[in-house]
Amino acid sequence: MIAYFRSLAARFVRRRQTERDLEQELASHIDMRASELVRSGWNQASAKRQARIEFGSLERFKEECRDAIAGNFIDILLQDLRFASRILRKSPGFVAVAILTMAIGIGATTAIFSVVDATLLEPLPYPQSEQLVSIQDNFPGVGARDVGMSEPEWQDLQHSGVFEYVSPTWFDENNLTGASQPARVRLLIVAPNYFELLGVQPHLGRGFDPQDHSPGIIPEVVISDGLWKRAFGSDPNILSKSVRMDTDLYRIVGVMPAGFDAPGRTAEERNIEIWAATSFYGAPLSDHPPRNRRNLPTAIARLKPGLTIAAAQSRLDALVASLQKQFAADYPQQNGWTVRLVPLKERVVGNVRQSLVLLLGAVGLVLLIGCVNVANLLLARASTRGREMAIRRALGAAQARLTRQLLTESLLLSFIGGIAGLGILFLLKDFLLQLVPEHLPRLNEISISWSVLLFALVASVVSGILFGLAPALQAGRLDLNHALKQEGRVSTGSGERARMRRGLVITEFALSLVLMIAAGLLLHSFWDLVNVPLGFNPEKVISVRTRLPSPNDPKIDKYATAAQEAPFIRELIRRCAMLPNVQEVAIGDTASIPLDESLRELKLISEGQFLLTVEGHDTQSEHSSVVERSSVSPNYFHLLGIPLQRGRLFNESDNDNTPQVAIINQAMAQTYWPNKDALGKRFKSVKSGAPWITVVGVIANARTQSLVQEDVPQIYLDVYQTGVQRLAILLRGHLRAAAIADEVREQVQALDPTLPVSGAQTLNETVSASLAQRRFSMEMVGLFALTALLLAGLGIYGVISYLVSERTHEIGIRLALGASRANILRIVLRQGLGLAIVGAAVGLVCALIVSHLMASLLYGVRPTDPLTFAGVAFLFIGVALLACYLPARRAMKVDPMVALRYE
């Protein structure tokens, strides 16, 4: 071993010394032999000559000695690299194209991988995050999901022995006062064990005491690093300060580290600014919360160490079954209560997985097509380098050595391409991150990490081998005799090489067709969604939000009841209607903003979700008893242009003292009162003591809940009868969002200076934001597909050009024998089209498989949409025709005289 390293050192460290010693040793051998010959009677000159002859080929033995020193393979590699770079420098055009192709392919693939790695592959940034789960309560019997849990159920789970900690999480907004402007903050109400559960502690101060079981809301909060910096100027003495939220006073006990995100599905849920803790009983909550009041919307938990999710789930199922038996009155049979454990990571990233995998697949295809293209270029070069290879073989280069040389060349190409791609990625990093839609979970975790660099390296090596393999193997099978006999510059590619190139073009076409069809289907879906009749008119409408406080002490709540709230709403509408350019005003809760996704989770939790019982119906087992609900002022329907179909709208006579009324949409009427007149029918919330609500009007269906679904049942209540906390002020007119926010703030704060005003957005922006994820997928896949199409076009162009130049002689003969130019054109085009059609056929079959896999990403388009398939196929044939026409024209212009003299 030591000897080996000494030998290695001789090669690399003392290279010159070693070389000199070798020289001297061999020379001295020859000298010694010569002097011996002189002693035996030779004359000086011929002795020297004889000694050299006897020694044999000096250079060959020197080389063999060098080989015998350790580390020879490294030298050969360096030699190959030197040679490769010299060869590549000689054809800058080819090199530029190949490197650019690889840079785009590897750069784009690495970029997408960095997103996939950060979101899907990396564990959540909490210690032992694989033990973290999200708890989901469902009523499959009535089609209700995520119905939340009650306080007694939370206690049951904590004592089940399955979990180390269980914490309900209750996302809410709140009004933070005390700073220069009242601000809306994102609040998460949790159990005191929340931070222990996640395993993350504040970097300043402390978390909550996990043993704290005092009733009510604990008057302490932990704030986020962002809020600390923004609202408190990074005050180092923050821990002695207090904040007022909804007029209640809380002491700040901790500041979370920068970059800490709460686990959540939406950006709102993740960017929590304030955490408050409670044991979920005692004022302002109920002292003895009933088992059937599911007011804890979501919950997370940490499993006991070593317990798998499957094992925990089965123990939980047993617990649920026994609870249902024990408290039969609280768990109606038809609900079929279940509690599901979902890995927390799944909950956070689950709904973007499919889009990301699709993108990674798409970009991988682009890289593959790029490889095929470069392989094609290399094969074309191989045909002109045939003679070089043949001569090197004839001079004694081993076949393995030539193959290795060619592979070194391709690896060098793909490495330079990969480095260039990474370089571009580094330069464009900030720009690219802006393209990523904001809703993407774990956005701030995206980085060019070691695993991303490793991926780029592997991608480079694999691509280099992929595109280098075909030409290298080809060169290995060189027919020496044949190649050397070739007189011409171009050794007419063996039939095999031509076959290989045609195969590559077909592959390329098939792959890019798959991508184009995927992109076409996404585009078609998106187009349909953008053009779907909304059922309401979003033009010239702007929404602005505010929020009424609800202090923990109901006695100081100025807006405790609908009657107390009504004057404020009436006055605000009156004032806003008088603002310049405002034509119409309506006020509702935030659930009434059509297609608003920013608070989607929140809507499900506290506003939108409405568990109802319908008068005269015993069970609703045939359909969900959960209906979307929002509270609106009478003018809402006119402002949005949703037509009334039967009955009446809300009017001034509906108020806190009159019976509650509702307006429902047609889908609701058809679902709950099919073939009956819904007017005058009554329903009520399942909450105990809830009043009956009478249907007074039916409006047309509108896609206010989801662009994808037209007939979502919907209930509208009168805002003057319900009393809402989060208000959306909708204004119609020629308005600018930025200016109107300030004007509305002025009016709101003239009525109550403690109210925050936020989030001015045109309705068109809201609608467009609801399409953000689809738009992102579509744009990216579309971009990749266009790149693929371009590459495929170049590929077929290259092959046909090459075939034409190879057949110049033959074409000359044909022309000389009387073939018309049109004949020649037909021959060339037929050859190209043949390839394109075979490629398209293979591609169509693959696309059928892929499109079924992405069915859930589509809207309104079947995975076999004939329009998309036919359109893309025709586009492809068109591109192929164009790519073949250019070389075909050259073929037509062949001068038979020149062609026949050629070669």
Place this chain on the structure above:
Amino acid sequence: MAREADLLPGTLDLLILKAVSLGPLHGYAVLSRIRQISGDTLFIEQGALYPALFRLVRQGLLKTEWGKSENNRRAKFYELTSKGRKRLREETDGWNRLVAAIASSLAAQPQEA
């Protein structure tokens, strides 16, 4: 000229080890020693000696030192390492067994019927 026999592949290393086992030698002397102990019957292409020497050095069977030759020239001397000595013993035993086996095979007489 004496009849020369071609070397069997792999035997050159063994001969070198044997030649060097009697004391440090420079390259030319190794060759002369082999010629001398083999009674001038083995033909070795002179240059081919050196790649073999380098290989044995890399394997740690020989060590080298620069010194002065008998007529005061600077020369590289090869010397057996303890590992080389052990290898020489093993290879010699192996060779003897092989030769004995082949010789007895060749000496076998056809069985009389």
